[in-house]
Amino acid sequence: MDLLSLAKAVKDRAQEPFTDVLAAARIVTDPRLPLLLVLDRTLFTPLYRASFLAAAAGSGVLSCLAARPCDLESIAERIGCGTGPEDRQRLRAWLDIGVRLGELRRKEGCYRLRSRTAKALARVANDPVAAALEELMRFHVPALRDAPRMLADGGRFTLSDQDGLVIARSSLVVRGFVEAAIDRTLPRAAPVRLLEVGCGSGAYVRHAAGLNPRLTALAVDLQGEVAERAAKNMAQWGLADRVETRRGDVRTLDLQPQFDVVTLHNNIYYFPPEERVEVLARVRSFLAPGGTLLLTSSCRGGRTLGIEVLNLWFEYASFGGPLPREEELLGQLRDAGFDDVRAAGVVPGQPFRVFTGVNAHAGPVGARPAPPAPPAPLPQTAEEAAS
Ligand SMILES: C[S@@+](CC[C@H](N)C(=O)[O-])C[C@H]1O[C@@H](n2cnc3c(N)ncnc32)[C@H](O)[C@@H]1O
Known part of the structure; x- marks a missing residue:
């Protein structure tokens, strides 16, 4: 058998694995891959975690799981989930991402809190921090995300874009x-x-x-x-x-x-x-x-980034x-x-x-108290002094 026939025979026998190896080589040497991997670790996964935790805190799932392990039914009840099988399936899909992110654990059909962050946010004493996370994801992120679009279309946030009850809780982060x-x-x-x-x-x-x-x-x-x-x-x-x-x-x-x-x-x-x-x-x-x-x-x-982003929202x-x-x-x-x-x-x-x-001076709304009258000029001549 000549060399060419040998190569053809090997290729015919190992067509698929051979192609896979080539494809895999192409994928792992893609110059964009390192960037994607770095972003996955430093941006995407933390963003998924923050989004999941904010929603879990805001919906009451964290506090529900802090009290005891809960099955799908009790979590559904707690968050006012619809009763159809599709609703259950979608709730499970969301909770399972929480498991995948390491925030929750599922054991014997019940969900529990797993990560230290999830456990800390579920504590009643940390409610202002949980609300601040919710504020950040629901209001600060849109300010950063939508600013260029709003500049183009003239859009503005309104008071109804805020959730007054969340803000009333998150404001308490500066309680001290x-x-x-x-x-x-x-x-x-x-x-x-x-x-x-x-x-x-x-x-x-x-x-x-x-x-x-x-x-x-x-x-x-x-x-x-x-x-x-x-x-x-x-x-x-x-x-x-x-x-x-x-x-x-x-x-x-x-x-x-x-x-x-x-x-x-x-x-x-x-x-x-x-x-x-x-x-x-x-x-x-x-x-x-x-x-x-x-x-x-x-x-x-100041140098606090959160304050600057809050400022941006109001801008x-x-x-x-x-x-x-x-x-x-x-x-x-x-x-x-x-x-x-x-x-x-x-x-x-x-x-x-x-x-x-x-308020040293009682006075009408908007009035600035009149400044004291300037002292009278001293008499310059004997006639002025006598008059
Ligand atoms: C960021 S929250 C602070 C809440 C509270 N003072 C605190 O520090 O926890 C601001 C509050 O001011 C209220 N507010 C804004 N404009 C107001 C107005 N014109 N009259 C009365 N309350 C107002 C809002 O409804 C909101 O509840």
Whole structure:
């Protein structure tokens, strides 16, 4: 047999494996493969994990599995899944990706939490972090993803693109900062009448009420479902008789100057910069003479990436505006008529700032107290002095 015939015979006998080897060689030497493998490890899989965990936390699956291992039926019930066989199949497909990602484990027909991250996010005490993950995936990611399209088609985020209840929970990631600000500012012994604007969950009114047992409060929030939840929280915390909670927009609230303290936590950027002086002046009009404004906010100019992306969301929103800069907000507080305006940090290097101002002058909304008259010029001549 000549060499050519031998090669042909081998090729005929091993046609398929031979082709596979060639194909495999072509695939593994594809110059794009290393990039794809690196991205799979550094981008795709973490993104899948974050998406799965955010959905599992938001839907209640994590807390359900934290209590006990659950079968498909009980998870379906928990998340309000449809009852058809196809719904079950789709739920299983989603949960099995969670297993594949290493977040869940399936054993004897029941799902359990597996990863340390899933277990940590399921803890009640870590709820603000779980909500922050949800906020990031549902609102921050679209801001990054959709910005170029929105620039082209003029689209804007609206308040209804947010989920007020998720934001009310995620805002509590800065709880330590806000509570430190309240601790520094709130009078403890005297009776205090507090107005909280944009109360979210109501957790900070609760904190203030715990510090001063003679404090009573009005807590308002623009979003109906947020105000309703805050009212339920107040009842659950045994504060319903000291705290009135209602839906309200600070821009149209009609209140007497009856409050000793007004608080705005983490919401000044819900107002466009050009409206902030007017809003703050209105807030001042609710304060009794000598009353104090306490405003807390993350500010621009820091190095925290999450704050910059939050800022981006508001840059692309049809309402509100960028997060404040410290100097800019100090000026707006003065322009709104506040005295003794100050800003302070809580932890060095953090972009979170505590702003305070005093309503020294009772006056109409928007009025900046008139500056004191300049001193009269000294008489120059004996005639002027005599006149
Ligand atoms: C980021 S959340 C902060 C919630 C809470 N203050 C906290 O720190 O946990 C901002 C809240 O301000 C409320 N808000 C925005 N504009 C408002 C307005 N014009 N009047 C009253 N509340 C407003 C929103 O509905 C939202 O619940």
